[in-house]
Ligand SMILES: [Fe+2]
């Protein structure tokens with residue numbers, strides 16, 4: 021028995037050594053997203069344009085997908101498709117669409133539930149050698165492609181649907197990702213902040229807030245009642261439900277260290293993202309300073325992580341590559357009996373494997389645990405991280421703002437880093453987290469509408 025245990029332990033150590041070797045080999049050649057990122061970096065969606073200086077505090081930026089954005093053009097161009105039927109195959113813009121895909125994505129009520137868009141047919145009941153018996157176009161400007169299959173089933177597809185399917189991944193992801201162009205910003209955003217009034221941020225008006233957050237990474241909601249936290253909570257719930265964590269859900273606290281985290285003290289906090297210790301950090305975070313009495317300080321710091329990343333990429337591509345490929349671990353261990361860690365390490369800069377687009381910045385030096393590199397090489401990660409840190413702390417990237425009661429800050433925790441200066445006195449702050457998928461769902465419905473979002477499911 022004892023020998024067995026000892027053997028298992030030995031094997032365990034050996035196995036770990038083997039895994040380390042595999043991971044390190046893999047790092048050199050298989051980097052999901054990053055390689056593709058390099059190949060399409062030139063076509064990056066990141067716009068380095070400064071926020072328009074013309075819009076004043078009370079005005080919204082122009083966040084809606086409009087026809088002047090390059091993404092909109094790619095998407096709109098799908099209205100001029102070239103669909104042909106060649107040798108009983110559907111060919112769009114020179115690309116042959118496999119019959120199995122077409123039939124699997126048949127939009128008829130028998131194959132796809134009309135309202136939930138859930139697949140009703142068993143994909144693998146479709147014969148592997150299914151072929152088209154006949155195909156034709158109908159409707160205004162031959163808008164619809166009608167197909168009769170050799171088993172008698174009939175399908176219809178709009179030309180727009182077919183054409184979206186053959187777009188490159190970037191164009192196809194516009195609806196899925198709720199994209200326009202990111203407006204990268206530095207300290208000068210102080211002169212042109214995205215602001216929506218509380219009166220405008222009704223259930224119907226939340227699109228303005230969400231579009232601003234998608235474009236700028238944050239938005240203020242001004243004139244929010246501050247005598248109690250309830251209106252702030254209701255405002256957040258107009259986006260989506262509030263995420264529960266080990267700290268609770270919607271919070272309302274005064275600095276007392278009750279939750280065993282530096283956020284609950286009065287010390288200065290450098291720019292960071294929250295929840296690096298979760299596999300999926302919160303998508304949105306909100307703060308509302310309800311009151312600050314008997315003291316001063318506590319200015320809020322925001323830094324556009326996508327801007328700092330773009331700066332790093334331009335200044336030092338190798339440092340950018342390291343921060344995009346080396347996985348880092350994190351933890352939350354302050355509360356008795358809790359030590360939360362993500363199920364795997366994630367790099368500081370994460371990219372979409374399909375589009376190569378920068379998706380998420382994870383940066384919290386307080387909560388960082390191990391860096392997934394052989395110890396003798398880990399100095400290279402520190403060198404790269406130091407460069408990113410210097411950009412995050414540069415005067416041109418730091419945007420400081422003294423929050424006041426009535427002004428709710430909502431920001432994209434996957435993009436914008438936050439911090440604060442130290443303060444004295446008592447501050448009462450409320451706020452909460454919202455999941456990424458939930459706010460993105462709400463955003464897409466506001467930006468594109470249900471029909472367009474559901475219409476893009478198969479192709480995006
Ligand atoms: Fe934080």
Ligand SMILES: [Zn+2]
Pocket residue numbers: 126127128129130131132173174175
């Ligand atoms: Zn069907």
